[in-house]
Amino acid sequence: MLPTTFIIFGITGDLAGKKVLPAILNLYVNKQLPSKFAIVGFSRRHFDREEFRELIRDHMEIKMGQYREEDVKHFIDHIYYEQGFFDKPESYKNLALRLKKIDDGFNSCSNKLFHLSIPPTLNEGILENLSVSGLTIPCGGNGGWTRVLIEKPFGYDIETAKKLDKKLGQLFNESQIFRIDHYLAKEALQNILAFRFSNSLFEPLWNRNHIEKVHIKLFEKNGVDNRGSTYDHIGALRDVGQNHLLQMLSLVTMERPKNFNSNSLRKERARVFQVLKLNNKKTVMNNVVRAQYEGYKNEFGVRQHTHTETYFRLQTYIDNLRWKNVPFYLESGKALAESKTEIDIYFKNINKDNEENGQNVLTFRIQPDEGIKIRFLVKSPGFGMNVEPKNLKFKYADSKSFLVIPDAYERVLHDAIIGDQTLFASTDEVIYSWKYITSIISNWSSVPLGIYKRGSVDVI
Ligand code: BG6
Numbered sequence: 001m002l003p004t005t006f007i008i009f010g011i012t013g014d015l016a017g018k019k020v021l022p023a024i025l026n027l028y029v030n031k032q033l034p035s036k037f038a039i040v041g042f043s044r045r046h047f048d049r050e051e052f053r054e055l056i057r058d059h060m061e062i063k064m065g066q067y068r069e070e071d072v073k074h075f076i077d078h079i080y081y082e083q084g085f086f087d088k089p090e091s092y093k094n095l096a097l098r099l100k101k102i103d104d105g106f107n108s109c110s111n112k113l114f115h116l117s118i119p120p121t122l123n124e125g126i127l128e129n130l131s132v133s134g135l136t137i138p139c140g141g142n143g144g145w146t147r148v149l150i151e152k153p154f155g156y157d158i159e160t161a162k163k164l165d166k167k168l169g170q171l172f173n174e175s176q177i178f179r180i181d182h183y184l185a186k187e188a189l190q191n192i193l194a195f196r197f198s199n200s201l202f203e204p205l206w207n208r209n210h211i212e213k214v215h216i217k218l219f220e221k222n223g224v225d226n227r228g229s230t231y232d233h234i235g236a237l238r239d240v241g242q243n244h245l246l247q248m249l250s251l252v253t254m255e256r257p258k259n260f261n262s263n264s265l266r267k268e269r270a271r272v273f274q275v276l277k278l279n280n281k282k283t284v285m286n287n288v289v290r291a292q293y294e295g296y297k298n299e300f301g302v303r304q305h306t307h308t309e310t311y312f313r314l315q316t317y318i319d320n321l322r323w324k325n326v327p328f329y330l331e332s333g334k335a336l337a338e339s340k341t342e343i344d345i346y347f348k349n350i351n352k353d354n355e356e357n358g359q360n361v362l363t364f365r366i367q368p369d370e371g372i373k374i375r376f377l378v379k380s381p382g383f384g385m386n387v388e389p390k391n392l393k394f395k396y397a398d399s400k401s402f403l404v405i406p407d408a409y410e411r412v413l414h415d416a417i418i419g420d421q422t423l424f425a426s427t428d429e430v431i432y433s434w435k436y437i438t439s440i441i442s443n444w445s446s447v448p449l450g451i452y453k454r455g456s457v458d459v460i
Contacts, residue, residue: 002144003036003110004417005102007095009086009126010118011041014227015151017059019182020117023409025060025075029067032414038102038110039079042095044086052081086118086126092133099135109139112146113416119230120153124167131171149178149416152243153234154430157441161434165427178416179425183244185411188370188396190423192251192343193260195364195372202362205347207322212348212359216248218332221339223293223454224310229301235308236332237290242437243425245330246273248343248366250429253318253328262422266429273432277317284443287315289460291450293335307449310334311459314440335454341366351377357389370405371395 006024008016027033047055053076062072082098084091103110114130116123127148130136138144150168155161168177183189196203205211218240224231231239250269257264279287290309297306311333317325343364351358354377361375372394377387396402406414415423452459 001034003038003106003108004034005037005099005110005112006039007042007099007112007114008039009042009114009116011081012043012045012055012059013117014225016117018061019409020115020413021056021060022062023407023413025062025067025072026407026410027414028075029071036106036110037078040095040098040102041079041081042084043081044083046083047081049081053079086122087129089129089133092129092135096133096135103139109144111144111417113149114146115149116151120151120156123150124164127167127171136172136176145176145419147176147178147416147419148172149180149412151180153238154179154425155434156238158431158434158438161430165430174427175419175421178421179430180412181243181247181425182408182412183247184423184425185408185415186366187405188364188366189248189251192364197256208324208326210347211326212346213327213329214252214346215329215331215344216245216252217343218244218341219336219339220334221336223296223335224299224302226300228299232302232306232308236310236334237312237437237440240332241312241314241330242433245332246433246436249328249330252343252345253323255322262420265422266426270426270428270432272318273429273436275319276432276436277319278436278439279443280439281443281446284440285446288440288447289313289450290444290447291333291452291459293452293454295454309449311452313459333459336459337455337457340368351387354387369395369397
């Protein structure tokens with residue numbers, strides 16, 4: 001494999017420290033990276049090499065003792081820093097010189113992976129500068145590639161999403177663009193498709209005749225931490241609704257793809273978004289709840305009179321034969337009682353005298369404690385004929401061969417290096433999902449903003 005250089009815009013930011021750098025370190029330790037690789041951080045602040053190495057060491061959120069000290073040291077030896085300004089063409093010239101030097105050291109032209117780990121408002125300017133500076137043209141003719149990895153949200157509503165998409169299309173080939181939704185790369189999420197399409201037990205029941213409703217939850221215990229200033233301009237629906245929750249919905253509801261390659265899978269996911277029932281003022285008023293946690297306004301970087309939601313719950317419908325009239329509830333919030341992501345599939349209740357607990361419920365636990373649970377009814381021992389619910393459970397942690405689950409960002413970076421776009425969002429997915437979300441956002445003002453206490457279980 002050719003040497004690979006990661007260029008991280010915003011290396012001093014939260015995402016780089018929490019997810020991106022630890023993921024590259026893990027890939028390195030597990031020998032999943034090309035033997036020759038380099039990481040170049042590009043950011044505004046000034047550091048000398050030593051200061052930067054110290055910063056990276058502190059910045060990476062890795063647990064003490066998780067790695068051998070010499071591995072961490074060697075890893076950090078691969079990291080370089082280029083001080084520059086995202087909007088100054090001159091800075092990109094300096095970056096090009098730096099990359100050339102690294103390539104000279106490799107004695108070959110390296111593959112280049114540009115990762116935009118920055119607030120979304122900066123995306124367009126950086127992409128434009130990358131393209132204009134010629135940095136995204138592979139240096140080795142046919143050998144080597146250049147790819148861009150972009151973080152969500154891709155746009156702010158349907159119009160800005162279209163604009164960004166058009167710009168991307170002008171600057172790069174689709175095969176160079178990797179739009180990250182790291183939820184797609186979560187192991188327990190990919191398992192949904194394997195589970196659905198490999199078990200004849202469930203697929204025949206997977207439709208409106210047998211399923212009453214589906215509830216998809218992404219709950220977080222933490223508040224906005226130190227992301228207040230970025231988050232406040234985005235809010236929960238754009239931050240996780242337009243992407244993570246809708247992607248979970250797509251995996252639960254899509255038709256069986258022709259095969260499991262990138263093209264077929266992305267097409268089927270997009271098809272779900274295409275038939276989501278759009279909202280109007282009345283449906284938004286009836287089907288959407290939004291709220292903010294108490295004290296959010298005092299978080300660092302948050303505007304004082306903000307109306308940004310940190311929680312939402314919405315009811316949505318898929319307008320096709322399989323799912324007509326089945327309600328799907330999507331719910332997410334910060335500063336809730338616990339952190340958990342799970343999907344509950346409620347089958348229709350055929351136990352008329354057990355209305356509350358008579359349903360079969362299949363739960364995909366995405367995190368933590370990845371697994372699957374099925375609630376079913378059994379006869380209570382004794383002389384009568386009463387039934388009561390019990391659970392069948394599978395936990396990844398209980399299976400020796402399932403103990404090591406790759407982190408989503410490891411998978412994202414690994415797949416970007418090998419050029420597999422399956423777990424990245426396509427243009428169609430982005431556009432159709434924004435079309436649906438915009439039908440809510442443009443009627444947001446009809447929904448009062450509730451306030452909930454930190455650590456709430458039932459928000460509203
Ligand atoms: C990110 C959101 O995409 O996903 C964050 O911007 C959220 O607000 C995070 O906290 C959740 O990801 P995970 O993998 O920690 O569940």
